[in-house]
Amino acid sequence: MNHKATIQKVLIANRGEIAVRIQRACKELGIQTVQVYSTADTHSLAVQMADECICIGAAPSSQSYLNQSHLIEAAKRFKVQAIHPGYGFLSEKADFAQLCQDNDFIFIGPSAKVISQMGDKSSAKKIAKAAGVPTTPGSEDIVSSIGMALDVSTSIGFPVLLKASAGGGGKGMRVVNSLSELERNFNEAKREAMSFFGDESIYIEKYLTNIRHIEIQVLADREKVLVFSERDCSIQRRNQKLIEESPSSAMDPKLKQEIAAAAIKLCKYVGYQNAGTIEFILDGDSDQFYFMEMNTRIQVEHPVTEMVSAFDLVKAQIQIASGQVLSIQQEDLVSRGHAIECRINAEDSTNSFMPSPGLVSAVHFPGGAGVRIDSHVFQGYLVPIYYDSLLAKVICWGQDRDEAIARMKRALSELRIEGVFTTKALHLEILSHVKFIQGDFNTQFLSKELNLN
Amino acid sequence: MTQQNLTYDEIVSLINAFEASSEFNRFHLRYLDLELELEKKGALSLEGSAHWRGVNRAKAHPEVQRDELEPKVSPAKSYESVKSPVPKSSKAMESASSHEAEGLLKVISPIVGTFYASPEPGAAAFVTVGQRVEENTQVCIIEVMKLMSSIEAGVKGTIREVTVKNNEPVEFGQVLFWVQPD
Numbered sequence: 001m002n003h004k005a006t007i008q009k010v011l012i013a014n015r016g017e018i019a020v021r022i023q024r025a026c027k028e029l030g031i032q033t034v035q036v037y038s039t040a041d042t043h044s045l046a047v048q049m050a051d052e053c054i055c056i057g058a059a060p061s062s063q064s065y066l067n068q069s070h071l072i073e074a075a076k077r078f079k080v081q082a083i084h085p086g087y088g089f090l091s092e093k094a095d096f097a098q099l100c101q102d103n104d105f106i107f108i109g110p111s112a113k114v115i116s117q118m119g120d121k122s123s124a125k126k127i128a129k130a131a132g133v134p135t136t137p138g139s140e141d142i143v144s145s146i147g148m149a150l151d152v153s154t155s156i157g158f159p160v161l162l163k164a165s166a167g168g169g170g171k172g173m174r175v176v177n178s179l180s181e182l183e184r185n186f187n188e189a190k191r192e193a194m195s196f197f198g199d200e201s202i203y204i205e206k207y208l209t210n211i212r213h214i215e216i217q218v219l220a221d222r223e224k225v226l227v228f229s230e231r232d233c234s235i236q237r238r239n240q241k242l243i244e245e246s247p248s249s250a251m252d253p254k255l256k257q258e259i260a261a262a263a264i265k266l267c268k269y270v271g272y273q274n275a276g277t278i279e280f281i282l283d284g285d286s287d288q289f290y291f292m293e294m295n296t297r298i299q300v301e302h303p304v305t306e307m308v309s310a311f312d313l314v315k316a317q318i319q320i321a322s323g324q325v326l327s328i329q330q331e332d333l334v335s336r337g338h339a340i341e342c343r344i345n346a347e348d349s350t351n352s353f354m355p356s357p358g359l360v361s362a363v364h365f366p367g368g369a370g371v372r373i374d375s376h377v378f379q380g381y382l383v384p385i386y387y388d389s390l391l392a393k394v395i396c397w398g399q400d401r402d403e404a405i406a407r408m409k410r411a412l413s414e415l416r417i418e419g420v421f422t423t424k425a426l427h428l429e430i431l432s433h434v435k436f437i438q439g440d441f442n443t444q445f446l447s448k449e450l451n452l453n
Numbered sequence: 454m455t456q457q458n459l460t461y462d463e464i465v466s467l468i469n470a471f472e473a474s475s476e477f478n479r480f481h482l483r484y485l486d487l488e489l490e491l492e493k494k495g496a497l498s499l500e501g502s503a504h505w506r507g508v509n510r511a512k513a514h515p516e517v518q519r520d521e522l523e524p525k526v527s528p529a530k531s532y533e534s535v536k537s538p539v540p541k542s543s544k545a546m547e548s549a550s551s552h553e554a555e556g557l558l559k560v561i562s563p564i565v566g567t568f569y570a571s572p573e574p575g576a577a578a579f580v581t582v583g584q585r586v587e588e589n590t591q592v593c594i595i596e597v598m599k600l601m602s603s604i605e606a607g608v609k610g611t612i613r614e615v616t617v618k619n620n621e622p623v624e625f626g627q628v629l630f631w632v633q634p635d
Contacts, residue, residue, distance in 0.1 A: 355598035385596075
């Protein structure tokens with residue numbers, strides 16, 4: 001996109017709170033909104049707020065929010081100039097970004113080429129390495145013999161992780177603590193990989209346990225790459241983030257500078273444009289950080305960054321997509337105070353986080369200084385069974401981390417969502433935990449400290 | 454004077470009257486131990502916001518667009534939830550009571566969600582009519598809000614009937630299978 005285009009109307013190819021969030025940005029920019037919806041979302045807040053709306057299919061997302069041709073058809077009918085994919089659904093599908101472009105619609109996000117480069121985990125890791133960004137130490141490629149396994153493991157040091165190259169989501173992994181256990185585990189892992197995945201390829205990586213999940217928000221137009229202060233998303237359950245904050249309590253200024261420089265380097269290397277997030281793991285034992293993956297879209301937790309930087313990322317996404325060069329410079333971006341986000345999900349945290357769809361019979365959202373609510377929920381809203389369980393994001397800002405925590409506890413004590421189970425009580429428990437308050441935690445906090453798996 | 458519950462026919466005529474009316478989008482009735490809630494799809498559910506209602510009406514013919522894009526769906530006049538004791542369909546009720554009389558066991562859905570008969574699209578179903586199941590035999594998957602739960606039979610016997618179709622939404626407590634005990 002090298003020419004300037006005027007965006008007067010945007011089609012929002014998403015639902016829930018992020019659809020509402022994008023509409024808010026559009027309204028402030030004087031842009032008309034077209035909201036697509038499935039038959040399960042007929043009554044949704046996003047539909048009610050939009051200037052125009054159109055039903056694109058049945059409730060299952062494969063028949064509506066993931067149906068590329070219906071979306072393009074809707075975009076043509078309403079004569080929009082651009083499509084905002086939000087997060088999830090089609091936001092990181094390179095072929096959808098390409099389809100938008102082929103039909104002369106601006107896809108609000110990076111190019112299809114960059115999405116496909118960074119979307120695949122192993123290709124992204126190779127690119128990061130080539131760009132000079134540290135990646136988790138381990139074998140470059142498949143480890144085929146025990147001799148190779150010995151060489152790699154001794155050079156990176158135990159414990160190591162044997163990973164089936166065809167595995168994923170925690171499956172097909174083995175931790176090896178010492179040299180004497182290596183040979184037996186290596187052979188077993190290969191056999192296991194063969195029988196589970198039909199592919200015996202094994203990678204070896206350094207096994208890190210004391211890690212924080214640190215991510216860097218970037219925003220790039222065609223002239224520059226801006227980086228924002230880091231977000232710490234270490235409070236997770238099964239790789240699902242529950243609490244995010246900025247800045248991280250685990251990083252000194254030198255480390256912050258290094259990680260920001262790495263993020264800029266990677267963005268410039270791939271020619272990134274628009275908003276994105278680079279996820280790193282920070283090893284608490286060595287203070288080394290390693291590239292994990294890049295999310296080529298706006299993220300759920302973007303308000304944390306917006307609160308500390310007083311900057312609207314979604315508006316900037318639209319401006320960049322229309323070919324504008326942002327007037328703001330890196331030196332204008334100052335991180336002030338501390339922000340925390342709690343994700344309030346329709347889940348029963350006392351019963352293995354079982355999703356809890358249903359009718360929301362009463363809602364009261366907190367207010368007051370430093371409190372922001374991003375939500376699509378209202379009294380009488382029926383939480384559908386078809387989509388994710390996020391009900392509301394409560395984001396609190398404070399002069400420092402202590403004030404942000406105190407404010408969040410105050411805000412959550414005011415929050416009422418009735419008719420469905422929510423994760424509110426769990427958040428209050430975490431916020432009151434001494435290790436959380438001290439900033440002394442890693443990604444295993446929920447399982448180790450609260451016994452939640 | 455003794456008060457009597459509404460008959461099935463009376464309830465059906467209420468529903469018909471509601472469907473035919475252009476005045477009302479929602480109908481709620483509580484009478485003795487009966488509770489009936491009717492809602493038309495397309496109805497606005499944000500209470501007390503005249504402003505948003507206005508905006509919605511001004512939209513560019515959403516009904517027309519919807520029909521063109523998705524001809525199979527015509528949600529404008531269907532009711533969304535009918536609470537017990539109004540039967541969903543009298544046929545289902547009859548077969549349920551006769552199955553129970555026959556001594557068949559039911560496998561019910563422990564959660565609300567979408568029913569999947571097989572582990573992945575196109576694959577063979579977990580169980581079919583005539584198949585033997587043990588308590589721990591997986592009979593289906595129920596997906597709710599992206600969480601897949603595998604459902605076990607919980608009873609021993611032979612599958613006599615599968616009452617739900619693949620991909621169909623199911624409710625908490627709904628019968629999924631009838632099983633002939635050993």
